[in-house]
Amino acid sequence: MTAPIPPARVKICGLSTPKTLEAALTAGADWIGLVHFLRSPRHVSFEQASKLSAQARGRAERVVLLVDPDDALVQAAVEAMDPDLIQLHGRESPERVAAIRALSGRPVMKAIGVATRADLDAIPAYAGVADRILLDAKPPPGAALPGGNGHRFDWAILADAELPDGTMLSGGLDAYNVTEALTSTELGAVDVSSGVESAPGLKDPDKIAAFVAAVRAAR
Template sequence: MPVTAKICGLSTPDTLDAAVQGGASHVGFVFFPPSPRNVGIEQARALAARVPDHVTKVGVFVDPDDALIDAVTAATGIRTLQLHKTAFERVAELDGRGHHVWPAISVKRASDLDESARFAAIPVDRIVYDAKTPDDALLPGGMGLRFDWTMLSGYRHPGPWMLAGGLDPQNVIPAIQMTGARLVDVSSGVESAPGVKDVAKIAAFLKAVAQC
């Protein structure tokens, strides 16, 4: 099974095109105003129209309400929701409405991984293991933080999953080898500044993933 990649936090046509042309299997759009990667509905509509059918569009949310999800879905056709800081009951509710849900689990220590077992009962489409940010951080991710990836070595996952947090073109290969991840997610690791994606870094990241 090949390893694939999601380029997250895209906000411009040229970087979106670089992700698609480089072989990304998923592209992510952030709908969270405090984030430097936030996109508005009309901006997302235009970007989503550029995404070919073989690439999955993912909406990245932080405990979203129905109005936001409905607006995004109507404008972009996004049906895959990556959910950060969203209660288990809310994740289950959105799954029951026919969305493809990807709850994010914030990981700092090995015991944090145990939260994934709860989602086997829904079951969700994919679990996102992301690095836990400081308690006072404004953002739940996209800060370039990573957790100890050795904790995932040999871990029995309840279903499909994705590795996120602190990945970049230089460390993604060892991260894949260490964890056995088949889908990896990058955002700040392919940026020249917060929220500013770098076409060359996107290409380098996807080239590295293709080697695995």
């Protein structure tokens, strides 16, 4: 008898208000993501992040997204949020990822930008030091943000690729295409930000609920 496929897991990233965080928690998100990056429309201060993290404690895993942080910023994020996971979304080297993991004492997820099959060559080096890999669409030339741009990459690139357990998919996902994404990639976790917004940085509770429902229905 074939074992049932476990349901895919969902991360709602870039939450910034108690109301939209509550919408993600009520919908059943497995992870909630708080962005601390000044150039992002989803940026939250550590004071905001601390309150939101407390709201989510025990209800979902709490993720703080940082971009090329120095040691002081990593320590400040851990102190303010007590995150369950640190997401690194910059140009951190494998050595830097390992150092941040050791410094923080927290699991680390490394985002890797993907546009072509060649971009997957970076995965093995990071898989050896990160607890989880996130495959995100590589930002277009001149983009101000390393992620959350609402673009997707060609999921066919992942066909026959050897991906670490727990690899997550991001980039241009929404309630209308996430079933296709999960079916075509066979990955077990997805991360969404702009796909559940009414405008950059403005999360939509109805879109959050629809996205989580679509992921659950896909499995």
